[in-house]
Every structure is written in structure tokens, then in C-alpha cells.
Amino acid sequence: MEYKKLGRTGLKVSALCMGTMQFGWSLNEEDSHRVLSATYDAGINFIDTADIYSKWVDGNPGGIAETYLGNWVKENKIPRNKIVIATKVRGEMGKGPNDQGLSRVHILKAVDSSLRRLQTDYIDLYQSHWTDDDTPIDETLRAFDDLVRQGKVRYIGASNYAAWELMQALWTSDKYNLARYDSLQPHYNLIYREEFERELRAVCEMYDIGVIPYSPLAGGFLTGKYRKNEALPESRRAEGRKRAMTEKNFELLYEIEAIALRHKASISQVALAWMLADPVITSPIIGATTVEQLNENLGALNIHLTAEERDALNKMTAWKRES
Ligand SMILES: NC(=O)c1ccc[n+]([C@@H]2O[C@H](COP(=O)([O-])OP(=O)(O)OC[C@H]3O[C@@H](n4cnc5c(N)ncnc54)[C@H](OP(=O)(O)O)[C@@H]3O)[C@@H](O)[C@H]2O)c1
Secondary structure (H helix, E strand, O other), X not given: OOEEEOOXXXXXXXOOEEEOOOEOOOEOHHHHHHHHHHHHHOOOOEEEOOOOXXXXXXXXXXXXXXXXXXXXXXXXXXOHHHOEEEEEEOOOOOOOOOOOOOOHHXXXXXXHHHHHHHOOXXXXXXXXXXXXXXXXXXXXXXXXXXXXXXXXXXXXXXXXXXXXXXXXXXXXXXXXXXXXXXXXXXXXXXXXXXXXXXXXXXXXXXXXXXXXXXXXXXXXXXXXXXXXXXXXXXXXXXXXXXXXOOHHHHHHHHHHHHHHHHHOOOHHHHHHHHHHOOOOOOXXXXXXXXXXXXXXXXXXXXXXXXXXXXXXXXXXXXXXXXX
């Protein structure tokens, strides 16, 4: 396994990160633990979760993914310093007016709840899940900075920020000498490029911010199991993938498949290899629901696309016309 610096920090994370959004949704606790053990055995040290995973499931109070992860660490006696735990705050964890957001009051409460569920006394990377228009950014950053100073949090990051919001946060940290966002978790993959590439990419490059994209396989579409004129595959996410099932995206799948054949690889491996070849990317966050899926995705680390292959994929998925 290759380990990379997370942006400008000294923290080393594996070239793939394991996501946990599927825990308590597509996966029960036993199966989640099986995936985590295989992840750890493969050398992946970087695990992404969030307090709200997976609260959208009926009857699920949220915090389930953190609980499963904390139980797995404890039951398997995983040395805490061998894994990098990234979690998030912002989502609605209760019905009260202060049970969500990035206010000081919510962050200070949410971190203690996450620490309790994770059964640890520190979080390696604490991320704003998305922005909070009701809270000034200096309030959020000062609360995070206090957590860093108290030792409850090692580094902080942002997810789903626009470029101007990320810049504003960086200036604020600089102005008040507060901990700064050292990672960005954007939605990014071969069929969803514009949001990251338009301006965020340049900010991350200029300020040496680690980039850990989520949904690198477009939630399963970029594995090839969603086919034109065929029934949807068995998956709790299948309905949501319908919007990706366009003529343009199926053309892309044929191209990826042709490249995959040349490399004796799978479609998902080529889609991941495209992202892994990009020097601005630190660690894509994958969301395998089985050990077999995980193993297939790990194979992407050994696929090296040629410049022509990358060009072909880039041309088919470009969001701006080349001048
Ligand atoms: N910050 C945010 O707002 C945000 C948002 C979304 C996700 N995330 C993070 O990113 C992680 C990954 O997101 P994601 O789950 O959307 O990633 P993804 O890698 O694009 O999609 C993962 C899904 O694709 C299918 N899959 C994966 N590998 C496969 C393979 N080799 N063969 C066949 N199917 C395969 C599985 O679904 P099925 O088995 O159900 O088909 C799996 O759940 C999450 O767990 C979470 O940690 C963050």
C-alpha cells in the first residue's frame, strides 16, 4: 500500500480511503466488520465516517456507522495509532434548534458524541460535512481550533464547500491564527467533474490541501453493473443511479470497458485508476459493500493508464470545451 501526505500536513494516509456510509444501510454490523477487517489487512489505514451515517434509514437514529467502527476497533484490538479516523459534523442529529450546524454549541456537543460512539479519545480528521449559512466561519473555526488544542481532534477538513467558501475559511484561519482546513472532500468522479474542477481544484493545488473525493465510482454506476436496456442490479442504491443512466454515460462505459480489456482489468478498476493517476488527488473514498468489491477496487492501485487512455477518458467527460 502506498501512503501519502494529507496535503501539507505530516499525516500519512493510504492511497485509498474506506467510506462507511453503507454501514447500517446496505450492511449490518457483522458485514461492516468483515469489510473493515479486509480493509485493514490490505493496508488501508484511512477510514471516513460521519455522525449522520446512516440516519436516512427508517428507524435509524444516526451515529450507527461510527458505532460499528468503534466496536470493530475495540473487538479486534486495533492499535489506535494504526488507523486514521475521519468523521464529520453538521447534519441534523436531533430535533432541537442546536442539534445541527456548525455553531460552537453544536460542534462541542457533537464531537463528544462522536468520540463516545467511536470509543476513542481523539479524531484524526474532523470535517465540516457541508457549510452552515447561519454561523459565521470564524465561530466554526474557533470551535475547531479549541478542539485541536484540547487534543480531541488532530486535523480539520471541509466537505462540499464552494471554492469561495473554502478561500474564506483559509483567510479566516490565517487572520485569527486558527487551525485551517487541511483537506477537502468533494463529490468527484468521471461523470461528475465540473464541481471540483471549475475552481476548487486550483485552490487545493495552490494551498496544498489534501483532496479525498467521495463517490469515485458514482455510487456503483462506474462499475458497469448498470446496463442500457437491462434490469437494475440488486442494490439499495439502484433507484438513485437512474439519473446516471444516460446515452452519454453509457458511451463512456463502452470506452472504459475497451480500456479495461487491454489491461485485463475491470471497469471499476479503470475508473479508479483514472483518478489515482491525478497528482492533486490524495485518496479517493471508496464504499465497498463486500470484501469482493473491496478486493476488486484495490486492484486499481496496480493499473497504470497510458497518457492516450487518460486523454480519451478526459475528452469524453470534459465539462468545458477545449479552446
Ligand atoms: N461528504 C459527503 O457528503 C459524502 C457523500 C457521499 C459519500 N461520502 C463518503 O464517501 C464514501 C464512498 O461513497 P460512495 O459509496 O458513493 O462511493 P462509490 O465508490 O462511488 O460507490 C460505492 C458503491 O458502489 C458499489 N460498488 C463499489 N465497488 C464495487 C465493485 N467493485 N463492483 C460492484 N459494485 C461496487 C457498491 O454499491 P452496491 O453494492 O450497493 O451496488 C458501493 O456501495 C462513503 O462511504 C462516505 O464515507 C461522503
